[in-house]
Amino acid sequence: MKFSAKMKVSASKSATFAKPQTVGGKCKEPMNSVDMKYKKANLVDWPKSLDIKSINDQFGSPAWIISEKQLIYNVNAYSKFTEDNGRIFYPVKTNPSITVLQVLAKLGVGADCASQLEINLALLAGIKSQNISYNTPVQDIKICKSLLLLGGNVVMDDVKAIIELQNSLTNISFTGKLFLRLNLPEYIGYAKQNENQELMAHGHKSSKFGIPVEDLDNHLKLITIPISGLHVHVGTQMDNMKSFEHAIISLNNLADNLRTSGHIITDINLGGGLGIPFESSQDFPSLETWCYNMTSYKKEDLNYSVEPGHALIGNAITLLTTIQTIKESRGKKWAIIDVGTDQLTKITLLKWPHRILDQSGHELEVGNDAVAGPLCFAGDVLKENINAGGLKRGDPLLITEAGAYTFSLSNKFNGRTAPKWLLLNANNDLFETMEKESIYDELHHSKYDWISSDDSVSSQAIDLKLIKNISSKYLFKTCEADSFEYVEVTYESQYHYRFTVLTNSIVDFISMPFAIRIFGDASIISILHSKGIQEKINPVWGRKLNMDFYEQLPSNRKFEFTILLSNPIEKETQCVIVARFKSSCKRCSGSIIISYEK
Ligand SMILES: Cc1ncc(COP(=O)(O)O)c(C=O)c1O
Incomplete structure (x- = not known):
């Protein structure tokens, strides 16, 4: 499957490994050498x-x-x-x-x-x-x-x-x-x-x-x-x-x-x-x-x-971090970085030693200073006995060998959320494959009920005339007239589609209900096309929706977006697929969980 983000940077000066690499297959060299013992x-x-x-x-x-x-x-x-x-x-x-x-x-x-x-x-x-x-x-x-x-x-x-x-x-x-x-x-x-x-x-x-x-x-x-x-x-x-x-x-x-x-x-x-x-x-x-x-x-x-x-x-995984500040206390410098016990519990609580590299790729020198996380917890210390003399605010650092039991044990202490994910692929191209987790994601995914801030107010009927006066005329009626047409659809690769849509709306931005129709139908089309289905006969059911508008997306013009489908979870009679949509201008993205009869 291709990854969606288009950001690409020449990330590696020259990534070399001690052993020859083969991609996707089995290593060919024999291993019956005495050294292997x-x-x-x-x-x-x-x-x-x-x-x-x-x-x-x-x-x-x-x-x-x-x-x-x-x-x-x-x-x-x-x-x-x-x-x-x-x-x-x-x-x-x-x-x-x-x-x-x-x-x-x-x-x-x-x-x-x-x-x-x-x-x-x-x-x-x-x-x-x-x-x-x-x-x-x-x-x-x-x-x-x-x-x-x-x-x-x-x-x-x-x-x-x-x-x-x-x-x-x-x-x-x-x-x-x-x-x-x-x-x-x-x-x-x-x-x-x-x-x-x-x-x-x-x-x-x-x-x-x-x-x-x-x-x-x-x-x-x-x-x-x-x-x-x-x-x-x-x-x-x-x-x-x-x-x-x-x-x-x-x-x-x-x-x-x-x-x-x-x-x-x-x-x-x-x-x-x-x-x-x-x-x-x-x-x-x-x-x-x-x-x-x-x-x-x-x-x-x-x-x-x-x-x-x-x-x-x-x-196979390293964590990029930056120095937020360098504090000095009784002659000891504290380089405070932007991750700590929230992602690296294993390091701080179990005193697991890890290498920390500076921006030139050198291990931090030995000294009397320390690298610490940003959390309100005295044990949030990643490495003692380093020399912070050459470090300054804004410097990036790498925490290496960080793949096992780090993210999986992460927590949200002090409002910290999961960092973004970057993949350095086999050609040394670097892609963002997952955005940083937002605190809203959790509110969206959990079934949270807001607690009333004033329990003393007893329930009262509201005049329905008032309701009409303060309702959105657009949502109430006129959004029915919004229309759209897919003017170009391309099959980019397995599970990856690109749509160009022409929109026509009474308001000059794409509203949420309009967006649900546009992205919802494109998700269904992508799923049915990927299954080789020629005509939509059976119902397809949208089970969960997550949509972010970072900025308004203008209507009454064309815009382009991609649909990326997950592999299906096959149940006895049903299939479940996650369709992820993203506008090319990056103003809107989200996902829809869809199920359909097999
Ligand atoms: C049953 C089982 N298999 C595999 C693993 C992976 O262990 P390790 O990370 O040490 O390879 C664990 C870890 O706890 C485990 O419980």
Whole structure:
């Protein structure tokens, strides 16, 4: 799918990567070199090669920047192990950015989802149901059932829920795969101790996740629904290859054992967990090392899948910020930037170390100063012990390796909203793919009822004559006469249409009801055209509308706008599509959620 925004800047001086890049396919170089046995993961170089100042001048900050090349590189590395991009289930919880999901969907990558909303996001981005895996500590039977019927993957560790699912699927065959999430009797754990590990050791024997392997035999006596796969997630930011090796060996053996109880295990899901460095002193196995070592344990009759969060997206996203002010207190300089705990909770609350680059791409020097966020919270500090001597108000900075568990844990403290999204595509063109979130978006999307400011006023009927006198004559009657005609419609690319419309109205601007008709009909036309439908026979239902007028859009003349359609969310009898419209003059944009009978 093409991205809509036309803003483009030469964003990269020369983005180079240590390894050759292939876009969309699999990396070709062999990996049976001795080095692969243990190669330490490096910090990525691409953020250093960005022209930070010109990006900031053109797009403003704060802004998330995604490197498509880095994402492709990470996907290609994993696909050497999985042999199929569809068996890389990207955990949507890591970063639910629709742009990230769209890039991954184009590569044929799957999604690991913990809720119906995450499933819907993945589907809208274009990820196929068969490549979706539902994995959550509390399993919703309705979601499990519908995904299995659609050919997707379901990972379960609640035996009561498995029995409930099995009862609901009596005499119903399904094409999807059911996995058991297991908790191994021996936990190998981390190579190096770290203060946050107890928050991240999902595979620990004492964690809430997974069926203890010791209990499996008893449970299997009750489970008649076919189990196709076994799953283990060792824990996040894992630095120990032995943990992963122990997991794959254990699951291989269990797959053999389960065959004796009548379950044909075809799939092993090794979860996520491979850690990435945030500072050069940190030691994690490289992705290549992980894949090389793990491949040697693969068995021919099994498919292997993964759910990498940090290792897939962590180093593919950087956050652009600018210095708002430099305050001085008792000899220490505080460089206060325009993001903090609102987007980077992980950094401030968990004291997660991150690199911060200055506008020349150099890491900030060591000193006695600090970089802090703008929030009313003493812990809103991003980096201590830097030298702010060379920094000044307005300088852009980059916070690197910022892709995992940042945006997904963001909050609105002090009225901060989600920054815009920029995509640095594989050709080094930079596009704005999503605007900064507005506080009005939330009021629009939530079903908020305004609370009366004066409850003491009792209800009174208002004279209907007065109502007539103060009503809009235009809305009441004359807008009926507004008319429009699409004078040119082009199919730009899949799901992307361009309309030129000639309007005729009694008022000299496009009113909201008139705009709904113009954009609503164009959305319907685009959807039906994309489906190859020749004539509109069945009803199409507008379910939700969001429209922004930034300035008045003049009427009684032509104007041009685009329609971008999402991929459909297919329900049993209905389809749901989001149509996004945008006038070329950027005065009006919005979206309509539309459903129609299949
Ligand atoms: C089941 C499961 N899979 C995958 C992941 C991704 O982990 P990571 O980001 O460490 O790769 C998580 C993270 O919590 C998880 O719970």
